Amino acid sequence: MSAKDLRSKLRLLLLAPLALALTGCAKVSGLGFEEGLSSVNDISLSLWSWSWIAAGVVGVFTLILILWPAVFHRASASKGEFPKQTQYNVPVEIAYTIIPFIIVAVLFYFTAVKETKIVEKTTTYAHEITVEGIQWSWQFGYPEAGPKAVLTGTPANPPTMVVPLGEKVRYTITSNDVVHGFWIPAFMIQMQNLPGVTNSLEFTANKLGTYPGRCNILCGRNHAQMLFTVKVVTPSEYKAYLETLKASNA
Known part of the structure; x- marks a missing residue:
């Protein structure tokens, strides 16, 4: 194989990954996330992708x-060449x-725009659920079912947070x-659970099913649980669930 053929193949090898990346722009996939699962996915998925x-x-x-200078501008040891030295350009x-x-x-601009929209507070939410982090589990409260309607999990028995399909919920x-x-x-x-601070987030779940959740900030010995x-x-079903909570805490 001639040196010219070798250089042509190397050029093709170097440019192929760029061409592959650019062709992927024709249709942006979720890159690890499914579209339409929640209102937050709908907002942030394009930025992520x-x-x-x-x-x-x-x-x-x-x-x-x-790689380009290493392949196409390397010195020839047999000829004793020394590449041209450039201090600045x-x-x-x-x-x-x-x-x-x-x-x-x-x-930064698009992140700020998307984040502002995600954390925006409204008065149009249909339900409220309280989310309290404790070492090392969660407490989910349902104010609509009364002040005692609180589910407390443990590391050995993680809790389940029930949410309605297609209805906006505010999470405190x-x-x-x-x-x-x-x-x-x-x-x-x-979103962070901060001692002495109340954060809130509103979103709508758009697909039936069960989804895992976890704490993603190191919080002590049993953080992984x-x-x-x-x-x-x-x-x-959500309405019936609230009625069940009311009855059990009456």
């Missing part, structure tokens, strides 16, 4: 910049300062000891 695509394109381009230095700044600024998030993290991965939801399950039921 395009952030990964941007990272992939930048990574491939950086790899090409690293002002246009290149300006470019690799401005381009990353633009990328970060764009990501607190902690009675240390910092915890209320995290439902499938719903792309995470701080689990819970989210069960999405129909509105009629």
Whole structure:
């Protein structure tokens, strides 16, 4: 194989990953998350997907910049060549300062826009559930069923949080000891449970099923056992569940 053929194949090898990344832009997948599971997914999934695509394109381009001089501009030891030494290149230095700044600024802008929309408080929520983190489990309260309608889990017996399908719920998030993290991965939801601080989050679950949740902030010895399950039921089943809680705490 001639040197010219070798260089052609190497160019193709270097450019193939970039072409693959760009063709993936034609249809953005969930990249690990299912579409439509919650109202938060609907808001943040596009940001998540395009952030990964941007990272992939930048990574491939950086790899090409690293490999290109190593492959096509290496010195020939047999000829005793020594590559030309360049101390600086002002246009290149300006470019690799401005381009990353633009990328970060764009990501920051869209992140701020999406986050503002996700944490927005409204008066249109249909239900309220309280979420209190405790070492090392969860307490889920249902104010509609009365002040005593509170489910307390343990590391050995994680609780189940029942939520209605297609109806907005406000989650009031607190902690009675240390910092915890209320995290439902499938719903792309995470908010901290802070001692002495009341946070709130509103979202709608859009698909029936059960989904795992956990604490994602190290909170002590049994942090890994701080689990819970989210069960999405129909509105009629949710209403019946509230009635059951009322009856059991009467």
